Amino acid sequence: MWGSNARSAHPIFFHHILKGIHNGARMYCVDPRRSDSAQWADVWLGIDVGTDIALANAVAKVIVDEGLHRLDFIEKSTTGFDDFVESIQSYTLEYAEQTTGVPGDVIREMAIAYATAESAQICWTLGITEHHNATDNVLALINLSLLTGHVGRYGSGLVPVRGQNNVQGGGDMGALPNKLPGFQDVEDHEARGKFEAQWGHPIPAKAGNHLTLMFEAMEHGDMKALYVIGENPAQSEADVGKARRIMRGLDFLVVQDIFLTRTAEMADVVFPAAADWCEADGTVTSSERRVQRVRKALEPPGDAKTDVEIVSMLAAELGYSWGLPKAEELWDELRSLSPMHAGMSYQRLEDLGGLQWPCYDEEHPGELFLHGRLWEDPPRGRLAPFSPIVHAPPVDQLSDEFPYRMTTGRHLDSYNTGVQSGGYDSPLRAGGTIDVSPEDAASLEIAEGELVTVSSRRGSLEAPLRIDEALRPGLVFMTLHFPDEADVNQLTIEAWDPQSGTAEFKATAVRLEKAAL
């Protein structure tokens, strides 16, 4: 587990991990906090925030130095090994210990355990991806799996655990600036032509902007209208004060949501939507690429309509007559255009409790894991490249003025900006606190429950202090669940990864002071 607190954020996935642990599987947990998940680990590696590449490269160097890399797999199925080995030479255990805060012998132990295990997986979530160098972090982990052959085999693999019930499905369906449904490239003429023929309309031939670039375009006045569906950027964006200023500068904002969110409050037009998971029919795709049916159990309130109805009605206003297609009809059209979904009829999804893509025809059972092709002889398709990666510390550096490293994450009973989870009374709800280590609470002379002023280079807020023994001195924590109480994204930095567009929510430099009464 690397940068994932699945015990709290993905509890039922963690049930499966616990079964493994009870069956004798060993778990190493890399996390700045001794999280709920870390408490189940054989070894907890309390890493300093944003030093994952230094750790991963040091692990790789141990594996290579000890001769534990899997040369047959590397030679047959990968490229760039020699350059990669050269790139990790400076990542000695001494350097890694100094940079990451994890003792060298512990790094060495994990490296040897990972390399010599019959099967091993690396699971990660936003602790890896909410950094300015998110893609590099992921590539550094991929390097480890290529070194050891822990990929594309039953029981081994790379497991990014998805944070939303259909964030995978959104990508699958082409809600990405450069992809059509089924991950077909929008700039691929043949693929695009297929969709254009089916839809009877040309599709822009160039990749669009991802969210972060959209905000830049809005800031520069290149983008003047925005249509937001089921997202709450007025509370979820990093450096949210700036994001709100930018959105206020728009000529026209449309928001389609099940609630009048803070973003919807800013809108010129609001489309009240039905809740997809219980007021409409359709599918979602889970973290394990499993496409499953969602079904209508409730009538939506008032004038709320399903997303399909709203989009169809909007199309009618724009002069296109789509009628009101049923979810299954849309899905069948998707199956005709996206080969990896072709075998997933509604009937099969119903009978089998979901199917994991790719699923090419109605006889195909779906794939339990990907990249098995790398083990074929010779490997099918493109060989897997090693990526030389250089450690780069968080953008928001610690200083005398901002000496604490703040990171963010989820609580078990709450979710994202609280739009959904705020609706029920949870006996566990802790509220928007600033969590600090017992040592820091003592040195700051602030007691639990007392108000603290938390300031970063971008903003400042007040929140009650909570002592958390899972934190080490110098590390503080806030959740994103309670923006109305503690607007944590006033503090976070919008520095973002140029490849994924994800902002560095996980690493903010802050100052703590007892709030003036």
Add this chain to the structure above:
Amino acid sequence: MSDVTITVDGRSVAVSDDATILDACRDLGQDQPTLCYLENLTPVNACRVCVVEVEGSRTLVPSCSRSAEEGMVVKTDSPRVRLSRKMVLEFLASSVDLSQSTEEVHSWLDQYEVDVARYGPQVTGAAPRDGRHAGHHAIPTGLTAETVDQPVKVDNELYIRDYAKCILCYKCVEACGEDAQNTFAIAVAGRGFDARISTEFDVALPGSACVYCGNCIGVCPTGALQFRSEYELRQEGLWEEDEQTVTRTVCSYCGVGCNLELHVQDNRIVKVTSPMDHSVTNGHLCIKGRFGYDYVQELGDDLASTPIDIVLKRARSG
């Protein structure tokens, strides 16, 4: 896996060598009554209602956990088995409130001709039982049937514990423990007839290790553990199970893809369960999946037109 062949009530059946006698019976379409057994939990052999007679075995054996062995000859309906099951069910039915147990449980009470009246009138009075110590109570007269009647524990917004309905099947302990949730908030406390399910030192749930996954409710066969919403609706006589629809969908929170069964009455979600046969959840959920649906409920406050809403609202007011 090799097959083993056993005989059940004169019929021969081949099963895999990791099958239990219960598996073999089910293969033959001869399900056996079970209270403490559930497919997604490790058998604890607590209830003894599934016992069968195995030729050559001195005692009756629990079919839910005993492995099928080559050549085994099993009787599931012999007089000895029937008597044993009758006694087990009578002891439970005379001491526990089974009124909200599953329909299956009631069918077994009929099947084994359970006669509760012969134990005398049931002692009720709803005194708390958590402070009891083994051996420190009055000697029964034998004229009345001792019961586990006690007040309902209502100490949080999400679920209630009505241990007057508890048959000590241990399923909740298993689900809270190693079989699923691994939180270990509850265990069996006390001895003998005073044995009971308890948090540590009988603290209220909000002070315990409980994380409100509700997986204990999901496995409870008698209604001892209930959604607060179900409990309050039953109290008001508004729980209409026959009118409820059950729709399977996928949880709206994280990316794990847990399947939910939404129990809906009057266009309101009144309970959430999870299918046991689904490989993602195996019947288990977390607090968000099980209870985090209020944001799609638009509860009215007009007593005349939306009485169910008033009750649901009250259920969540803590």
